Amino acid sequence: GDTRLVLRVYGHRSPTSKKDRQDTVIAVSFAPAGENGRAVIAAANAAKARGYTPITYVLEQAAADVGKETADASRLVALVGDGKETCDGDPCAAARALAAADAKLVVHAIGFSADAATRQQLRCIARNASGGYWDAGNRNELQARLAEVAKKSEGSIWISDS
Numbered sequence: 001g002d003t004r005l006v007l008r009v010y011g012h013r014s015p016t017s018k019k020d021r022q023d024t025v026i027a028v029s030f031a032p033a034g035e036n037g038r039a040v041i042a043a044a045n046a047a048k049a050r051g052y053t054p055i056t057y058v059l060e061q062a063a064a065d066v067g068k069e070t071a072d073a074s075r076l077v078a079l080v081g082d083g084k085e086t087c088d089g090d091p092c093a094a095a096r097a098l099a100a101a102d103a104k105l106v107v108h109a110i111g112f113s114a115d116a117a118t119r120q121q122l123r124c125i126a127r128n129a130s131g132g133y134w135d136a137g138n139r140n141e142l143q144a145r146l147a148e149v150a151k152k153s154e155g156s157i158w159i160s161d162s
Helices: 033-048 055-069 091-101 116-128 137-150
Strands: 003-012 024-033 076-080 107-111 134-136 154-160
Touching: 003 033, 003 055, 024 033, 024 055, 024 154, 033 137, 055 076, 055 091, 055 116, 076 116, 076 137, 091 107, 091 116, 107 116, 107 137, 116 134, 134 137
Parallel strands: 003 154, 076 107, 076 154, 107 134
Antiparallel strands: 003 024
16 A cells, blocks of 8 residues: 655744643644645644654654554654754653564654764664664755655654754
């Protein structure tokens, strides 16, 4: 079947001063990539990173999203981050636990203009959930990496904080 995409955005609604550890929303609902691919890209481009970075919480939400949507297929989460976890939580351990609980779950990570500490954390998340890691220095590179990742699985979710 066709790859199905959803976009969950995080760290984009509340300013850092709000310390919102649950700032995440599905911006574009699940649909075949041919139907919502452009909307996913447009929404990702429109999102602005401005608040906390609740990666652990978002990973758990994303795993639940794809688990409900793609019962029989492999489940792919593409995590895009430009900063490391700023809330309580260990995203490396969360990725390991999620993958242990769901053998079909794979988490790929993309560092968007990420610093060394962020790249290290994102690599650890991907490694613990059978995924790969890529760097993206600008929006064109990010779109190219997301397109590569989207081809890797039937059920896909993109999550982005930038």
